[in-house]
């Protein structure tokens with residue numbers, strides 16, 4: 001899967017009657033790296049969920065290539081996500097009873113890659129991320145940094161065009177955080193994927209040339225600050 005342009009236009013979202021989030025329009029070109037910043041509660045994770053097709057905004061459009069993600073049926077959104085998106089969740093979301101290899105294979109299965117091909121691709125992704133020796137360990141037997149690398153291996157094994165990461169340095173010390181960030185950026189570059197990272201960590205923000213600021217929802221005018 002090669003990367004395509006991502007367009008976000010006129011997106012708002014209401015969580016019940018109390019919370020309405022309004023987003024700046026922006027475009028991420030194929031293969032671009034973008035950091036989404038902003039205060040806690042501004043709606044950064046929610047925006048990542050729209051892009052991943054995990055959630056449909058109340059109004060507006062999220063378009064990836066020729067796909068209007070918000071207009072897809074639930075089944076089509078699942079298929080879009082499985083084939084097009086690699087998502088590294090803040091808490092990794094690994095299956096505790098499965099080994100690292102099996103966790104990566106599960107993700108590949110969703111993308112339609114099964115059997116020996118899935119095993120080979122999962123092994124290759126784990127090896128590329130320095131986890132070849134840890135493939136048969138379960139998440140509980142792995143360090144936090146290793147778990148994060150398994151989550152990254154699962155996110156990239158199927159060659160997604162869009163790689164999304166939510167607070168990828170949140171659980172790591174500075175040295176590990178730098179390593180994780182470099183890994184994310186290098187992996188995205190190798191894949192030719194568009195990389196979008198949500199973070200309020202200055203380390204992450206400094207590592208990205210392009211930023212999109214999602215403002216506090218109390219402020220009516222939200223602006224995109226694009227370097």
Ligand SMILES: Nc1ncnc2c1ncn2[C@@H]1O[C@H](COP(=O)(O)OP(=O)(O)OP(=O)(O)O)[C@@H](O)[C@H]1O
Nearest residue numbers: 015016019021038039040041042043044045046047
């Ligand atoms: N399922 C939900 N139901 C109701 N409100 C929600 C739900 N999910 C998020 N919200 C609210 O929407 C707002 C935006 O949440 P979101 O998690 O997207 O923000 P964020 O910028 O990622 O925050 P943080 O930096 O603290 O993780 C918050 O006020 C949050 O409480």
